[in-house]
Amino acid sequence: MTATVSPQVADALRTLGPFDPEVCMSCGTCTATCPLGIDVLPRRVLRDAALGLEDHLLAEAEAIFSCLLCRACESACPAGVHISEDIRLLRRYLLRKEAR
Amino acid sequence: MRLSTVDVVGILADNLERRGSVLPIPARAATGWARGLALPRGGPRVLYTGAMYQLIPYIERVVRLEQRIADTPLARLSGLARRVNRVVNAIGLVARPSAAERRDYDAVPANVARLLQRAGVEFGSLYEDDLYAGALAYDLGADEVVAAHARRVARIFERYGVREVITIDPHTTTMLRSIYPRLVPGYDVSVRTYLEVLAAAATGSPRAVENEVVIHDSCVFARAEGVLEAPRELLAAAGLRVLEPVHSRARTWCCGGPVESLDADKAAQVAAARVAQLREVGTACVTMCPLCLINLRKAAGDTLSVRDISEYLIGAAQPDASPERPPQPARSATVRLASSEMREGS
Structure with a gap:
């Protein structure tokens, strides 16, 4: 399995707003607290965004749009990642991408 | 599809x-x-x-x-x-x-x-x-x-x-x-x-407790806007003991509503999980968001009374009048509300 890393993805996301997935230390607290229990939310999605794995982000679009933005993860995050805003910016990015 | x-x-x-x-x-x-x-x-x-x-x-x-x-x-x-x-x-x-x-x-x-x-x-x-x-x-x-x-x-x-x-x-x-x-x-x-x-305008002592409700905090009120004490104060003033579910206040649990427009099945699953948490504590639930109200009500069916907080408050404020009533659950918990003096003198 191969993955294409594109630093431009995170840069493009930062032009849309205060995008901070690099603050994530991948502890998994967010995934454990998610009411939806989707394993890619939000930790793996944030990692994919930080690494610029655009193919992964496109494949995970359904999970990204399923997020409730309820902030349960954000209030528990020990690193203080602005998770809900990061997810919202990812949606904005994906909508622009898919609308092309 | x-x-x-x-x-x-x-x-x-x-x-x-x-x-x-x-x-x-x-x-x-x-x-x-x-x-x-x-x-x-x-x-x-x-x-x-x-x-x-x-x-x-x-x-x-x-x-x-x-x-x-x-x-x-x-x-x-x-x-x-x-x-x-x-x-x-x-x-x-x-x-x-x-x-x-x-x-x-x-x-x-x-x-x-x-x-x-x-x-x-x-x-x-x-x-x-x-x-x-x-x-x-x-x-x-x-x-x-x-x-x-x-x-x-x-x-x-x-x-x-x-x-x-x-x-x-x-x-x-x-x-x-x-x-x-x-x-x-x-x-x-x-x-x-x-x-x-209303909480800032309230005066007088809380009414004697006449019934109890399980509070379902809105995610947005609780985690984004810090609206935590006002609903509890108003319910207490209306003579209601406020029961806290396992996920409460800033740790509240989503009703599933935000995802309903894209995936109603996921929304229903989250709502069902929340209703189970609320039912562990009581038989009557109070909400403060229209999305929470409808999603929890659908998931609860006739197992839990789900009402908007305004209904409880208006019932306490004018017990002898006929308030505008939000939709009633299939099985309502009996709630007797005493007259509230919270606005008098404000």
Whole structure:
């Protein structure tokens, strides 16, 4: 399995707003607290965004749009990642991408 | 097959841009709650509904339609639906809740207005200019459309001389209080929820406890807007013991509502989990958000009474009157509410 890393993805996301997935230390607290229990939310999605794995982000679009933005993860995050805003910016990015 | 996310978000954004709401409803349906209340038009302080409670019966009709066509070949036509919707208000054609359904949800803003009046708070209404605030489109990432809409709402405030807004639901509150200042240069409007206004105006001692309710905090109120104590204080003043579920206050559990427009099945799963948590604590639940109200009510069926907080408060404020009643659960817990003195002297 191969993955294409594109630093431009995170840069493009930062032009849309205060995008901070690099603050994530991948502890998994967010995934454990998610009411939806989707394993890619939000930790793996944030990692994919930080690494610029655009193919992964496109494949995970359904999970990204399923997020409730309820902030349960954000209030528990020990690193203080602005998770809900990061997810919202990812949606904005994906909508622009898919609308092309 | 689910409907295309791009098309669904596109339809919602198109509606907000062209018709002032993600789900455009007739002006008479959005303003019906104010009939008979003699509220002045505009003024420095207004009650702003954002049409949220009024939208619920329409949202329900649209969600049911989405569910019906999701597994049919029609789901492939969502792109065509978006193009048609740009010309014709498709929502107006397919979503036609009954007068009884609408009346049930109109009761919430009407009761809130009466509560404020009884508390001696002076306020007006913007009637047909009381627009949806754009929360769903913002959450889905349609920022450009929402920014333009926010500027439109800010111009309405300016035109009516509005300096202070009293909101009802959490989604309108967070848009007007926390998001609009980022989207509209020079936006300077004070925003408080009616719960905060009433709690600040309350005087006198709490009534003796006559019953108990399980509180379901709204995620947005609890984690984004810090509205935690006001509803508890008001319920206590109304003679209700407030029971806390396992996930409460800033650790509250989502009702599933935010994902309903894209995936109703996931929304139902989350709501069912929350209802199970609430039922562990009591048989009557109080909500403070229209999305929580409808989603928990659907998941609860006849296993849990789910009511909006305004219904409890108006019942306590005018025990001998016949308040406007929100929809009743199939099996209501018996709730006796004593007269409240919380507004007297305020």
